[in-house]
Amino acid sequence: MDVFLASRFTYQSRSNWRKILEEGKILVQGKPVKPSYSIKEGDEILYLPGESFEPPIQTDFQILYEDPYYITVEKPGDIPIHSAGRYRKNNLTDLIQEDPRFEKIYTIHRLDRETSGVVIFGKDPESASKLSDLFSKRKIQKTYIAFVWGEFPARLKAKGFLISDPSSLIxxxxxxxxxxxFRKSDVPEEDYETSETIFRKIGEGTFQGIHFSKVYCLPKTGRLHQIRATLYSLGFPLLGDKIYGKDEGTFLEFIEGKDPDLIAKLGMNRQALHSSSLKFIHPFTGIKTKIRSNLPKDFPR
Structure with a gap:
């Protein structure tokens, strides 16, 4: 049971799920079960969480740009954008809405919890819808900066498909x-998405004894984990990436509560990916708009 819960609901480590099971908070067919319980087809599993405490987050976000329609924020590298998993109130959207100046904001696009940088919100449904339409039509130029292991090529275009990784334990x-x-006949239609990203090397150096390359990333599509999964598959994983890093065993240790030395194993405590700019034609004013965010202090220099 504890293995199933940790693999299916990754917001808790296996050791945490084991503790929850031992406290009698997981019921199967209405009765508490032990961590060693073997799940059977037709089992009805009920979780009684009781009072819960959310992990701490970085709250030092900065407002980069604001007009009557949008608010653009410089997101720190340890905060989810919206409520998910263990983060119910500790997320960027709720944090912004605690400011009395903003009655309601509307999510337009997302960044992973550990990705820092530019993120934009709508101040009303119409504004959010118009900019969301520009995102879906690929009329917004997004630029990211990544720090990767190894010697990256001067320029690389990655055009293809993102699929589930059957060889991974994650x-x-x-x-x-x-x-x-890629052969479409080998993959179910619902399990692949087109993906295109242009990469350009803009620097290199050494950090924590690791030779790294600094890379501009220009995604033409906007897929889940697109930049991280593509760089990993190309042989240049991000520094600090727990899932798409050099050793996925680090992530498995992490969710099991073993507290691995992330800097020693991955080079950083978080993934080295930063949303550095958004560029678009403002849907209401028609003005060319570019919003930039400088690299955070915890990145290599």
Whole structure:
């Protein structure tokens, strides 16, 4: 049971789920079960969480740009954008809405919890809808900066597909397959998405004894984990990435509560990916708009 819960609901580690089971908060067919219980087809599982405490987050976000329609925020590298998993109130959307100046904000796009940088919200449904439409039509130029292990090529175009990674022990992990080697007949239609990203090397150096490359990332599509999964599949994982890093065993240790030395194993405590700019034609004013965010202090220099 504890293995199933940890793999299916990754917001708790296996050791945490084991403790929850031992406290009698997981019921199967209405009765508490032990961590060693073997799940059977037709089992009805009920979780009685009781009072819960959310993990701490970084709350030092900055407002980069604001007008009557939008608010753009510089997101720190340890805060989810919206309520999910263990983060119910500790998320950027709720944090912004605690400010009396903003009655309600509307999510337009998302960044992973550990990705820092530019994120924009609508102040009303119409504003959010118009900019969301620009995102879906690929009329917003997004630029990211990544720090990766190894010697990255001067320029690289990755056009192909993102699919589930069947070789991984991590359920939500994806991998990139180049269009020249992808066969649609090998993958269920619902399990692949087109993906295109242009990468350009802009620097290199050494950090924590690791030789890294600094890379501009220009995604043409907007898929889940697109940049992270693509770089990993190309052989250049992000520094600090627990899921798409050099060793996925680090993530498995992490969710099991073993507290691995992330800096020693991955080079950083979080993934080295930063949303550095958004560029678009403002849907209400028609003005060319570019919003930039400087690299955070915890990144290599």
């Amino acid at each position: 359920r939500k992990k994806r991998k990139f397959v180049h269009e020249d080697s």
